[in-house]
Amino acid sequence: MSEAIFQFNQVNRLVLQNITFTLREEDRLIIFGPSGAGKSTLLHLFNRMDDPDQGEVLFHNKPIEQYDIPQLRRSVGLVLQQPHLFPDTVLDNLKFGPSLFDDWEEARAERLMDYVNLPIDYLNKSVDELSGGEKQRVSLARTLANKPDVLLLDEPTSALDDRNIEAIEEDLIRLIEHNHLTVAMVTHSMDQAKRIGTKGLYIEEGQVIEYGDINQLLENPNTEQLKQFLHKS
Structure with missing residues (x-):
């Protein structure tokens, strides 16, 4: 069995009650449910x-509060629904995180742009000149610049049009597989859950309510709650 990366044991926070599950190495966990369920x-x-x-x-079998927060967030990168970029160039955004740890080399910029299918000459563009889809790609590249082991995705395509959704999904899957990332992702799209996820x-x-193989959950739910949710989705 693959290594446990995260373990949640009887966790309560705000609406969340007794949350218990394990996220294992290279799992792609889809977190889904009704609005207000506590996903984010x-x-x-x-x-x-x-x-x-x-x-x-627990993160790698150690209480998460024992980790230095900047180091933790370097290892566990978050991409939000709306990209929050610094009002500088694309390059400034990419190098910001690694530079805090004196871990930036210029060659990484070109690799990151290639990862997210953006032209190299965009590095010197102001982020204010970018489209919504391009900003989300830069947001993803900025997170990847820190070389995370775990990627957190909070509805990263929900604000995009269908063409950009498809393109960014393809980039995400390629990046996840190439870098052997472990993923936890919130999405409201069950089609997207099937395309990206392995666990649900x-x-x-x-x-x-239910936890397990994503295809099993979506195609053969055990509970009336999940059956009703899928019927309405």
């Missing part, structure tokens, strides 16, 4: 943008 709150517990009121979160965690009213 759960995702933020992975890199201490939020902390539990009760219970424990369905939560409702802050509780884990």
Whole structure:
């Protein structure tokens, strides 16, 4: 069995109640459920943008609060629904995180641009000149610049049009596979969940209702709650 990267043990936070599950190496976990179920709150517990009121979160079998927060967030990178870029050039955004740790080499910029299918000459562009899809690609590249082991994705394509969604999904899958990343992703699209995920965690009213293989959850749900949710989706 692959290594446990994250373990949540009886975690409570705001709406979340007794959340218990394990995220293993190279899992692609899809977190889904109705609005207000606690999906984003759960995702933020992975890199201490939020902390539990009760219970424990282990990262590589060690309590997460024992990690230095900047180092933790370097290893556990977050891409948000709306890209929050610095008002500088694309290059300035890419090098910001690694430069904090004196770990930037110029050659990495070209590799990152290639990863997210953006032209090299965009490096010197102001982020204000970019389209929504291009900004999200830069946001993804900026997170990857820190060489994370775990990638957190909070509905990263929900603000994009269909053409950009398809292109960024293709980039994501290629990047995840190439870099052997472990992923936890919130999405409202069950089609996207099938395309990207390997595991699924369905939560409702802050509780884990079903957890397991994503295709099994979506095609053969065990609970009435998940059946009703899929029927409405």
